[in-house]
Amino acid sequence: MSGVVLNEIRRGVYLDSVALMRLSRTVAGLPGVLEAALMIGTPSNKKIMQDAGILTPEGEAAQGSDLVLAIKGADEAAARAALDQAKAQLDAPKAAAQETADRKVRTLRAAANALPDANLAIISVPGEFAAAEARNALANGLHVMIFSDNVAIEHERALKEEAAARGLLVMGPDCGTAILNGVPLAFANVVRKGDIGIIAASGTGLQEVSTLIDRHGKGITHGIGVGGRDLKESVGGITTLMAIDALDRDPETQHIVLISKPPAAKVAEAIVARIGKSKKQFTLCFIGLDRLSLPQNAVLASTLTEAAEKALGRLIVPAGAKVPMLNGQRRKLRGLYSGGTLCAEAQVILRRKGIDVASNAPIPGVPEISGEAQNSILDLGADEYTVGRPHPMIDPSLRNELLKQALVASDTAVILLDVVIGYGAHDDPAGSVAEILSGSAENGPVVIASVTGTEADPQNYSAQVRRLREAGVIVESTNAKAVELAAAALASSQGASGQRRASAS
């Protein structure tokens, strides 16, 4: 290849070869440059330049103490420009050396070494790797909260056994919420200190009960998540039993609330037996379970609101909304939930009130949803809605979409919503609901909601309630009360239409 070769020598200059190679590469990348080398004029370097066809007699004269600048350009101008550029870069002051790079450690072991007081690991990696990382946490003597879901149940069992053998606690998998010593972990609220300890298999269950306790003047010691499958027979309640032991020994905790889906019979037995040995008061909320023989120191609550009431030792007053009149021939209830346990609680109450309802996440006795014709309660945090999409508590766009559809559907009578705030949740979920409602027509469906949160939460409970009410939403004091109100509205309008039919005949 033809071209113009220029050599220039700087006598008595030594520069590090790596620095020179980097500079050579920069210069070689300039427009019109075919080849470039900045090298100390040792025999071996001159040989390299010779072989590359960029050594002139001038460069050949260089010694081992000289710097050779050798450029081959497409033409004289390009070569000259590149040579000037190379010299300019050689002479340019170097940028100040950076401080030691702020390197993030790549392993749990290194992080634990960097934080010698560490006592807890939070794992939120993809589920298939979560068990390995959780075990790494145990290996480093850390308690674990596994936020990840999709962890195989046999791994969960193995991990919990390994942890128990070491006196360590595994919260989760799929543990969305915990509060230890007032510190909210993952999705949790700012709940005041008190004497009630909560053990929960579900995130929103723990959030609802802890915030109700807070808003009604009491507080909690700890909120321990155990994961949704802990009370299955294949896991055996390992974490739940450890948590009961710990809260039983904890001098601050006077009353213990246990929240879960109904447990396997064997596991329930073990738990009831353990409770019987405690001197503390227990409230058991196995969502929807109305009957269980319990020792003297324990009571059963079938909803989250009841559980909070039992722990508070008093009833929670409804917000006092009148039963709303439903508009026209609208007859259908549509529940759009972001919280799985709040969704289950809604079904429990509707079932109890004799209202037919279907769900994508049905509790026992409730049918799986099919078609448009039914009253429906949707759990939008269920897997089918969260694949490749953030959870609706973080990103309300999916619920917004369904809310818009429900608002324009001519048969929607009541829309039920939960609004969950706290750390991890969306910045302004009430605002996002209000925005949708602001565009809706008069005489549309009645919208009933509750807010799960506290005054101390970053989004602020009262501000969220106010925002909803300004948008025309009826806000009840708890999810259960909101559902009861919706049920009452449906019942009274059914009663009314029944009367109309009667009078017409």
Next chain:
Amino acid sequence: MRSVSVDDLLKTKPAVVNVGLESFARTLSGLGVPVAQVSWSPPAGGDAELANIVSLLNLPGEKTERIEAANREAVRRMLEGDPVLIDVVPAESVIPQLKERLILHAGPPIEWARMCGPMQGAVSGAILYEGWTKDLDAATALAASGGVQFQPNHHFSAVGPMTGMITRTMPVMVVENRKFGNRAYCTINEGLGKVMRFGGNDAEVLNRLAWLRDVLGPLLGKALRDSGGIPLKAMIARGLGMGDEMHQRNVACTGLFLREISPWLARATSDSEKLAQALAFISGNDQFFLNVAMAMGKAIMDPVRGIENSTVVTAMCRNGTDFGVRVSATGDQWFVAPVEMPVGLYFPGYSEADANPDMGDSAIVETIGLGGFAMAAAPAVVGFIGAGNAATAVTYTKEMGEIAIAENPEWAIPALDFQGVPTGIDVRLVVGSGITPAINTGIAHKKPGIGQVGAGVARAPMGCFQQAARELARKMGFV
């Protein structure tokens, strides 16, 4: 081990290690909770099942305590090694098998057909050098027809850089590990330019090899014998303080070595021209010490082989086609995967398109905590991988620290407040973290006979460590 009871967990404020979503860590930091974020990426080459097995290998318990004890022993042997350069001798005098038509090469075992260009070029050159054929074509034909045998250097207590050729008459340096009594061998570094280690095989290359055999080898051997041997451990320590990492940068140690050996060289010959040639050869080759460091690495690691239950890596090497890893508990078994391409800078006239994949036994220096593991000591080297600054050099050493079980207090890095180089690569940590060893390396042209075209950093392939982890887990009854 740390570890607080559940009761204590509830009595104290949490201090959190967060693995995954950084938003959790930000929230906690905002609340004043101490938190350490892990920059997580999938471990075990993305093999979740293997990640799970490896986490079992790390979980303290009866079986894993055997691993820990074995690894403590492995590290003890590494740290107590006392390597001394004692002699230069013809290879066949210490490797008796070399009397046959046998060529030793770098990396794990490989047959002629699978050898890369530079390796084949070096083989042909070595045959001609030994006089087994009259010309290169005949040499190539002899090798291709199965007329010579090939064996890895590592099978004979030897190592060689890049192609790593060792044949019977080549002079090898002898490093004795005085703590354990074993010896290891490596050829003399040929210098820069066209050299056999980069596949060079022309007259210039062969003439230099002849001079090494006939002049420098015997002279250096006598000087070393007369000196009583040159202890290497302290020399490495000083070199680290002077900016060497003993793989890509050996300027300081070459100078330190020359300072020690000069009087002994002078006494070893009355021929002042010969002496001048010897001194000029050593002082004219910044990488002269690399081969000393490699023999030292082999001498340090050989006593670590075959410790039952030890998951410490005892050898890493490449033949330009495959990368091979040996682990203590699995003895002489090779775990092999395709080599990777180095990332680096190229000499004028060359680019990535010319480069041969990673090659040589020189990764033995990383195995003992030098090279890529000691990058923080040699910030200038980090420039080879592009926009590296001095701080990046530190991150290399820190990252390697995450896959090593100890630090070497005698080999300290000034820039890290005299923290020791990471020592004892643990297969469990490599697979469990997804971090593979970083290896500083020269880059050979992929065609035989051309030589070095650049230098850079290569990564050991995860595949070797995945296989090793599976085998260790099987052997120890974890799966």
